[in-house]
Amino acid sequence: MHTQAFCCYAAHTQQIHFACIHIPCITSHLPAMTEKLSFDEHLKNIFGDELDKFLNHPPVGDYIRINTLRTTTDEVAQILEQRGFEVERIAGVDDALRLKSMPYEPTLCLHHFAGWFVKQSLSSQLPVRYLDARPGQTIIDLCAAPGSKTSQIATAMHNQGCLYANDLAGKRMTPLAARLDAMQVTHSVLYNMAAERLPHILPPIFDRVLADVPCTGLGHNDTLNENRWRYETAKNPSSQYQLQYCILMAGCRLLKVGGRIVYSTCSLNPEENESIIHQLITRYPFKLLDIQDIPAIRFRPGMTQYNGMSFDPEVEKCRRVTPWENDTQGFFIAVLEKTDELDSCHRHVDPCAPRVPTRDMNDPEIAPILENIDRYYGISPDNFQSYRFLLGSRGLYCIDGHWESIIDGYQRAGICLAKRRGGIWRLGHSMIQSLSDHITKNIVILNEQQMNEICETGEVDVDPACIESPYPVIKFEPMGCLASTYDLGNGRIRWKRPCVCHL
Numbered sequence: 159m160h161t162q163a164f165c166c167y168a169a170h171t172q173q174i175h176f177a178c179i180h181i182p183c184i185t186s187h188l189p190a191m192t193e194k195l196s197f198d199e200h201l202k203n204i205f206g207d208e209l210d211k212f213l214n215h216p217p218v219g220d221y222i223r224i225n226t227l228r229t230t231t232d233e234v235a236q237i238l239e240q241r242g243f244e245v246e247r248i249a250g251v252d253d254a255l256r257l258k259s260m261p262y263e264p265t266l267c268l269h270h271f272a273g274w275f276v277k278q279s280l281s282s283q284l285p286v287r288y289l290d291a292r293p294g295q296t297i298i299d300l301c302a303a304p305g306s307k308t309s310q311i312a313t314a315m316h317n318q319g320c321l322y323a324n325d326l327a328g329k330r331m332t333p334l335a336a337r338l339d340a341m342q343v344t345h346s347v348l349y350n351m352a353a354e355r356l357p358h359i360l361p362p363i364f365d366r367v368l369a370d371v372p373c374t375g376l377g378h379n380d381t382l383n384e385n386r387w388r389y390e391t392a393k394n395p396s397s398q399y400q401l402q403y404c405i406l407m408a409g410c411r412l413l414k415v416g417g418r419i420v421y422s423t424c425s426l427n428p429e430e431n432e433s434i435i436h437q438l439i440t441r442y443p444f445k446l447l448d449i450q451d452i453p454a455i456r457f458r459p460g461m462t463q464y465n466g467m468s469f470d471p472e473v474e475k476c477r478r479v480t481p482w483e484n485d486t487q488g489f490f491i492a493v494l495e496k497t498d499e500l501d502s503c504h505r506h507v508d509p510c511a512p513r514v515p516t517r518d519m520n521d522p523e524i525a526p527i528l529e530n531i532d533r534y535y536g537i538s539p540d541n542f543q544s545y546r547f548l549l550g551s552r553g554l555y556c557i558d559g560h561w562e563s564i565i566d567g568y569q570r571a572g573i574c575l576a577k578r579r580g581g582i583w584r585l586g587h588s589m590i591q592s593l594s595d596h597i598t599k600n601i602v603i604l605n606e607q608q609m610n611e612i613c614e615t616g617e618v619d620v621d622p623a624c625i626e627s628p629y630p631v632i633k634f635e636p637m638g639c640l641a642s643t644y645d646l647g648n649g650r651i652r653w654k655r656p657c658v659c660h661l
Contacts, residue, residue, distance in 0.1 A: 303330030305337030377488025443498035516546035536598030594638035622649035
């Protein structure tokens with residue numbers, strides 16, 4: 159989770175009251191301090207003789223992760239090189255590229271809009287690699303926004319299974335949903351609450367749990383001023399460690415016996431990392447798993463001694479990534495397996511939360527909508543046989559067919575299929591891309607010159623005979639159908655893009 163999310167998360171959780179759960183104070187074993195250290199002393203404690211290396215390491219590299227469900231790494235590399243990017247492959251990470259030079263931000267590339275890749279630091283891609291997500295599993299991302307790791311999980315699942323994505327900050331749910339939509343994730347359910355509350359509505363059904371918790375961000379030096387201000391204004395800096403531990407414990411309660419949980423931060427502070435893992439494995443039935451090396455990453459083992467504290471020797475199985483030894487931000491990763499049920503005071507009791515049934519395509523409210531879509535886009539209703547549906551005030555959502563019901567309390571389920579605009583159900587951009595091969599009506603095919611024009615200005619002239627509804631679909635042959643536009647009349651269409659993009 160990004161650093162800036164922590165203050166928002168902490169502020170919100172102060173307003174939340176939880177059921178009585180005994181969680182031991184994780185700072186009880188720390189050396190007593192008569193007064194809070196200065197921020198500079200705090201950094202010296204964390205980095206020791208390597209503080210200068212941390213403070214003065216050069217800017218880290220830019221990376222993208224490829225959506226291998228849509229394309230290949232080689233194809234994306236070729237596309238970017240044709241557009242002036244200099245790219246480099248990563249040894250041991252087949253679905254990532256380093257951008258050695260960029261003529262513009264890769265997020266402005268049309269292929270990014272179409273979900274072919276996402277910009278994501280190399281170290282940030284590691285936790286999901288070690289989660290070992292597989293098709294058909296039930297997985298939850300406890301602190302999901304803005305969605306890079308969640309979409310990475312979805313890719314590893316091949317969009318098969320049950321994916322839960324949660325985040326506390328309401329304003330971060332929009333980019334989370336947008337990221338999942340861009341990657342055409344159809345098997346996810348989004349929750350918007352403190353992660354600590356999730357065991358009160360969700361049963362222990364999860365094969366995998368990702369706890370990429372809010373942290374100080376002391377894994378890179380470009381947010382030091384923000385970190386200094388946060389540390390110096392905090393009444394009790396150690397309260398964040400308690401929050402991180404509570405989130406981890408929530409994930410542990412949701413996990414099946416034999417399941418795997420990955421704990422990660424973008425901080426190198428042992429009090430946010432090894433100390434928390436030590437507390438968990440010495441109190442509860444969890445064991446640390448080995449983390450396989452990657453040729454492109456120089457890993458360090460977890461620390462077993464810090465500031466007068468000793469941690470369980472098993473903590474060495476954790477892995478640290480330092481930004482002065484790697485061309486990416488600092489990170490900490492621990493991979494744990496649940497070996498037995500928790501004791502009675504921590505064991506999860508099935509909350510028996512109410513469930514919301516999904517609907518099938520023959521539902522009397524759903525069938526007319528699919529017929530409307532067929533009328534304006536030429537998509538036969540038969541193409542929706544593998545989906546279930548949820549009809550809400552904001553539109554019609556489709557979700558993979560194994561979701562016959564959904565535990566209530568969610569903010570959004572599935573992916574937006576269409577929204578009603580007068581008498582027309584207008585397809586969402588992501589579903590237009592997903593259903594590209596099945597759209598047979600209302601298509602405007604653009605050549606490269608026209609595509610460049612609409613990307614640069616938002617408008618372009620087309621053959622009016624192609625327009626069959628107020629919302630024609632643009633198609634660019636190398637990429638298929640991309641998005642719906644607005645018919646401005648006289649053969650001119652407008653694409654309401656939030657920013658300029660490039661082919």
